Structures are given as C-alpha cells and as structure tokens.
Amino acid sequence: MHAAISSGHDRCKTTIDNYPPTTMPIPYGRQTLDEDDVSAVVEVLRGDWLTQGPGVGAFEEAFAAACEAPYAVAFSSGTAALHAAAHVAGIGGDDELLTSAITFAASANCGAYAGATPTFADIDPATWNISAQTVAAALTPATRAVVAVHFAGLPAPVAAIRATVGDSVRIVEDAAHALGARTPAGPVGACVHSDMAVFSLHPVKAITSGEGGMVTTREERLAARLRVFRTHGIAGAAAREAAPAGRWWQQGRWYHEQRELGFNYRLTDIQSALGRSQLRKLERFIARRNELAMRYRELLGGIEQLELAPAAPPGERHAYHLFVVRHRAGAAARRRLYDGLRERGINAQVHYLPVYLHPWYRRTYGYGEGLCPQAERYYAGCLSLPCFPALSDAEQERVVEAVRELV
Numbered sequence: 001m002h003a004a005i006s007s008g009h010d011r012c013k014t015t016i017d018n019y020p021p022t023t024m025p026i027p028y029g030r031q032t033l034d035e036d037d038v039s040a041v042v043e044v045l046r047g048d049w050l051t052q053g054p055g056v057g058a059f060e061e062a063f064a065a066a067c068e069a070p071y072a073v074a075f076s077s078g079t080a081a082l083h084a085a086a087h088v089a090g091i092g093g094d095d096e097l098l099t100s101a102i103t104f105a106a107s108a109n110c111g112a113y114a115g116a117t118p119t120f121a122d123i124d125p126a127t128w129n130i131s132a133q134t135v136a137a138a139l140t141p142a143t144r145a146v147v148a149v150h151f152a153g154l155p156a157p158v159a160a161i162r163a164t165v166g167d168s169v170r171i172v173e174d175a176a177h178a179l180g181a182r183t184p185a186g187p188v189g190a191c192v193h194s195d196m197a198v199f200s201l202h203p204v205k206a207i208t209s210g211e212g213g214m215v216t217t218r219e220e221r222l223a224a225r226l227r228v229f230r231t232h233g234i235a236g237a238a239a240r241e242a243a244p245a246g247r248w249w250q251q252g253r254w255y256h257e258q259r260e261l262g263f264n265y266r267l268t269d270i271q272s273a274l275g276r277s278q279l280r281k282l283e284r285f286i287a288r289r290n291e292l293a294m295r296y297r298e299l300l301g302g303i304e305q306l307e308l309a310p311a312a313p314p315g316e317r318h319a320y321h322l323f324v325v326r327h328r329a330g331a332a333a334r335r336r337l338y339d340g341l342r343e344r345g346i347n348a349q350v351h352y353l354p355v356y357l358h359p360w361y362r363r364t365y366g367y368g369e370g371l372c373p374q375a376e377r378y379y380a381g382c383l384s385l386p387c388f389p390a391l392s393d394a395e396q397e398r399v400v401e402a403v404r405e406l407v
C-alpha cells in the first residue's frame, strides 16, 4: 500500500491505492488490501495451522489492545458473534431483546436465535441512532438485553442508555460499523458502559478478515463462555482441571466434554492473519474515511433537498462505515437518485429497511408500519454514498457531480 501524506490545499491528505484494482461500478463500500495482507495470508498457508491455531489468539490480543479491552474473542462472522453474545447474556424464554429499528437484521436476529423476542426502539432524528429516550419508551419489564447499534459508525449514547436501563439489563454494543470510533470513555469496544461489544470483519467494514467477527468484553467469565460457545459448547483443558480425580472416564489429556449446546463459530488462522495485517492500518483507514466525509460535507452541503449524515459531537470520532444522505423529498425522489446513480456506474445502497418491516418479523411477531415513525421517515429518504479508504478524490468528485445533477 502506498499511503502518502501530501499537503493538499490547506490540510494533510491520506492517499490509499485501490488494490486490487477493480473495473466494477463504484460500490458504496469495499475492502482495501495491499501486498502485506497477501503475504500475511500466504505465510499461514506455508505453516502448520490453517484453522484455529496460534494466529487466532494473536489476532484477539491485538484487537483487544486496539479497543483497550482486556478480552477479545474471535468468531466466524459478526452474526455468529452476536449470537454468542446473546447466548452468554443469558436471554431466552419470555425475555425481550431491544435494538434499533434502523440496523442490519442480525442485530435483532440474535435475540430470536436465543429464543427471546426482538423489540425495537425508534431512532433519534438528529443522530439516526437510538437514544436514552427512545430506549426508555420501548423498555418493558421483560427487556433483558439492549443491543445498542453504532449506526454508520457514529457512537450511540451507551452511557446514557446504561443510566436508563440500570445494571440488571445486559448491554451489547453492535459495533459492526464502529471499529475505530471513539467516545470520551475510550475507543468503541472498550466496554466501559456495556457488557460486550460485537464487531464484523466483512469486506465492507473498517478492516476485514474475509468473513469474521469479534466480541470484546471486560468480564473474564463472559470471555470464557464465549470461547466455549464458539466450539460446540465443548470445554477441554478447563474440563480436565475441574474433573474429580475419581472418575476414570474423565482422566487423560484427550478428555473434553460438551457442557452446553454451542456451534462451530471458529475463525481460522488464515482469516486471522488477514485481520491482524489489516488492523495495523486501522488508523489510516479511519482517517481517510473521515476525510471523505468532510469532502462530502463541503461538496454537497449546499443542496437543500439533502440532509447529510450527522457528524460526531466534539470529543468523539466517527468511523464513517457509511456516509448516508437523506433525501428530504422522500421515497420517490430517493428512488430516482438511486436509479440515476446506478445508470452512471455508481452503486449507492439503502441502509436499512426498519428491521420489523421484514416479512419474517411481520409474520412472526405481528409487527407493521407505524411502530417507529422516525425510522420509517428516515428509511424513505436514506441513501449510502460510496465511502471507503481506496475511493479516490476523482471518484468521489464523480459521485458528487452525479448527485448534484440528479437532485
């Protein structure tokens, strides 16, 4: 990777090559790789371990350090990580898991996997995140967990949500969009006010391992349970240590036992090598995403029909996984903008349909329109413009010109 800091008109600028080069239309997001990443993966292929070996632990350690959390546990995807977090949060049965209406379905599905009922808080129209107020309005005596989504990479107000729900409700941060974001309490993932934070390492995210996920936590007991859950619910060394001396069938170094119903949710050493190599570039990637967002603000700021993505308040850092604009004229105008961009080779995307409006949610829980009015208003006009480290200034200008022409 070539990451030159050259002086622009009035400020430093991060330049990141588009590698591997692509002839595809400009996507809303994509991976940014370099030869170091390729070498890191190839090195694993020449070694002894392919699936979970020492590389996973090394990646977890580096990830925990980046988040300033004592523990990080790797998973095969962010979805698997959310499932594990919901499981070790101890929810099920008659419990409710409360999350944002505007998120990827996985934030809510993890509640359903654990046998609980997913419920939804509306978004604050100023941040497009849930707030302490919207959480309070949706809270019931059955709420056992809140999945606080840092939508688009802007930190949700976790400290205020903790103050609202108290200590008896588990808070899981869905930080799939927010690796590299910061609050005055530290990096997202430090879990100062939450129980766990969940990350995704899918190629459109801040860094990638191909597919992958991570959970950070400050609780050793939760970390241990997460590790058991990702390996079929099977404990090895811990089981041997705990085995009473008298039981002959529990003795021997081969012995392991299944303690609960888990899954194979392991990340591989191949993926971990890529993730660890990518993690070293996180700061540069987030700096470039912030530059792109600032340029969008400068270049699109004068268009009255567009509301631009909320910026981070002073003292916080946005990770800009997405740069979203909202067409104030609503669904038909947004549709014309989306279609017009596609015709011009720009694949913008819509994030997200309010989760409760998916057919499975309507059918299973009886949800329908009107549950979260701000989320529905947002959805009618939202569009994520291309925003990823390797997007060049020239490509961004092409996007801006097309948007100006179409709106």
Ligand SMILES: Cc1ncc(COP(=O)(O)O)c(C=O)c1O
Binding pocket: 077, 078, 079, 080, 082, 103, 104, 106, 107, 149, 174, 176, 177, 199, 200, 201, 202, 212, 213
């Ligand atoms: C907010 C959010 N949560 C969870 C996930 C799930 O992550 P993964 O795709 O790694 O399973 C995603 C992925 O897009 C997401 O955007």
